[in-house]
């Protein structure tokens with residue numbers, strides 16, 4: 001049976017509660033900042049300024065957000081099938097290999113707008129392939145996907161180091177990375193969009209894959225709520241027994257869902273590899289796979305929530321970097337703490353303030369205080 | 380005039396456009412058993428949830444023991460001595476009985492001392508009320524009847540003087556129900572007040588002192604049980620005369636449409652649940668499977684419909700036999716013309732978080748009429764759902780409402796509508812009227828007879844012997860996984876009862 005929570009109006013549910021959660025997260029983060037002897041208000045100002053203050057910063061924020069949209073969508077799709085894909089990190093890493101293979105093969109013969117679709121396919125294929133193995137073990141053997149995807153993150157990391165050092169590195173080069181892609185392997189930047197809006201930008205990695213991310217968000221919405229496959233994914237996510245009754249093969253639906261999830265995670269690689277660094281280098285994912293979990297949680301596994309959540313985390317990444325630079329007492333790790341607090345309050349403790357807000361609403365207008373299902377055990 | 384334990388005055392409650400309760404007045408005398416009846420969705424559970432603090436009323440007052448009470452949460456209700464046993468139990472499956480009883484009422488920080496105290500208190504309660512359960516057994520190992528006892532113990536442990544039971548007998552076998560009623564009688568003698576919600580008018584007549592009838596959110600009447608009759612109550616509930624007897628003509632059985640051969644099913648622990656069962660159902664007949672719950676009927680249904688894997692056996696629906704041991708595919712069986720109303724509508728037959736229209740096509744969602752290529756045809760799906768809502772009088776008539784928010788009986792109608800409207804050759808039905816009101820029972824029974832008369836083969840499993848006897852053209856009795864006898868519908872209740880209890884065929888016939 002569902003918890004006896006009263007129903008809130010939609011604006012409170014999707015607007016007010018996340019805002020309150022965020023505010024509390026920042027409040028606690030502020031205390032931490034005070035603890036290390038810095039002024040929390042100034043820290044907040046630097047953070048926001050660093051994320052949104054100038055065109056330059058906005059472009060960086062959106063660049064990070066692009067990666068988080070992909071990984072957030074990847075986690076969300078799996079969530080709808082009640083699978084917890086923690087392997088976004090590894091899938092994105094291997095997805096980068098797909099991008100690099102395509103770019104290295106075609107960058108000298110094709111223009112970028114022909115290489116781009118091939119690279120999308122490469123990224124998706126490689127990411128999906130990396131998700132396939134844990135999916136297969138889950139579907140056929142019942143090995144828990146949380147465990148196997150975590151392990152596959154480590155395997156991916158080792159594999160990529162091996163490939164970069166031993167296979168992909170041009171002879172004689174020092175760094176474990178591929179050669180730089182030629183023009184055909186470089187995505188156009190989108191900075192001009194911001195410039196057209198009156199911002200000035202020196203140089204920033206904000207690129208075309210941002211639009212691809214938005215398109216992916218829309219397609220995920222279509223997939224989950226408007227296709228037969230999405231219907232079956234949600235069915236199995238809510239009730240494996242009902243899915244069995246409806247003749248939905250558990251094995252098949254788990255594997256397909258994970259392939260889609262892995263493909264989305266893999267596509268994240270387009271953003272840094274083809275959009276920014278223009279070469280495949282070690283550790284380019286830098287935690288985006290894990291941030292995706294937080295983004296999916298905060299965005300309630302809905303694309304319309306994931307995009308803003310990804311932008312918020314983009315702000316934290318970009319603003320956090322500025323903050324660490326400006327305030328010597330605040331290290332990079334502190335930023336991670338702040339991000340962790342946001343995840344804690346917006347994700348894990350999402351319902352903490354709900355009862356009191358509901359009581360408040362109930363006392364203000366008793367009619368709006370409906371309630372979640374009382375019959376059955378749905379929740 | 381006895382003391383008043385609870386008085387509700389002008390209680391109203393809406394969920395959006397649905398007025399679940401309108402201006403309800405109700406007086407419950409202390410030390411009595413008070414029945415509350417009404418159609419599915421009449422608002423019984425809502426009213427009780429208000430009394431128990433799960434919902435807040437939009438308007439109205441509650442008096443407990445003569446004093447005005449503010450009940451905002453279940454803990455307020457518990458503090459006032461109100462306890463509730465829900466329609467769906469709320470026990471932690473892998474905790475022991477004792478742990479479940481003290482959960483949320485642990486007392487001090489040190490669990491040891493409170494556990495010791497709880498144990499002696501629990502033992503006292505069990506003795507006083509004849510509610511024996513081993514405090515150390517794990518909930519998931521207990522049959523439902525005992526789980527329910529734990530729920531009652533939980534309420535008593537918290538000092539309940541007023542006990543609300545929401546459809547407590549829906550899940551019980553007749554023998555378990557009898558035992559429950561003896562316990563309730565005893566609680567009443569101890570001076571407790573009991574509110575009993577049920578759809579079974581027989582139970583109301585047998586055990587209650589007073590009975591209140593709800594219809595579409597209003598309280599239409601309260602009667603002294605001794606001064607009313609089943610017929611009057613049914614009419615009050617539905618607002619018209621109800622046929623309590625099934626009317627049906629001669630069966631005209633045709634060719635065999637469903638034929639099951641050598642079916643053997645084991646459970647996860649390897650215990651044989653269905654033992655080499657073969658049966659045939661012909662076009663135009665209803666074959667009922669009688670038996671005490673837990674004798675393999677559920678597994679039989681699950682295996683025939685491909686939901687559960689069998690150890691051996693085949694099913695034939697005209698044409699090729701389908702092997703049930705491998706990955707028998709429910710979708711394939713459906714495509715061959717088998718419709719299935721599962722026993723467990725909550726976990727199997729419905730996805731409760733889905734909108735109603737999404738459940739109205741569950742299992743049939745591959746049909747072209749619901750799709751545009753790989754896309755869902757949302758318009759068509761909703762139109763189809765609205766049609767079924769209309770035809771089966773599902774309330775509230777809102778195909779976008781979350782399925783969990785429909786009352787129990789209406790959820791059952793959603794499943795029935797879906798399966799019957801597919802025009803199947805064979806209909807397999809488990810417990811079709813569990814938790815369903817008299818008006819709806821009449822409707823469902825009529826539809827089942829209609830299906831038969833249209834030449835469908837119907838296989839019916841029910842723990843309600845009355846239902847089996849009044850609907851079936853042939854009755855198979857299951858005991859310990861085997862079909863131990865076949866009888867015509869004229870067989871006496873006593874004779875079937877003996878077969879169901881495992882008395883040998885020859886003896887039973889004597």
Ligand SMILES: Nc1ncnc2c1ncn2[C@@H]1O[C@H](COP(=O)(O)OP(=O)(O)OP(=O)(O)O)[C@@H](O)[C@H]1O
Nearest residue numbers: 394399419420421422423424425784785786787788
């Ligand atoms: N959370 C909710 N949101 C919307 N409607 C609801 C909710 N809970 C109940 N309802 C509606 O309120 C009405 C009364 O429901 P309630 O569960 O009280 O019926 P009931 O008399 O207990 O029925 P049943 O005998 O089938 O259990 C129904 O129409 C139901 O659909």
Ligand SMILES: [Mg+2]
Nearest residue numbers: 423424786787
């Ligand atoms: Mg109810």
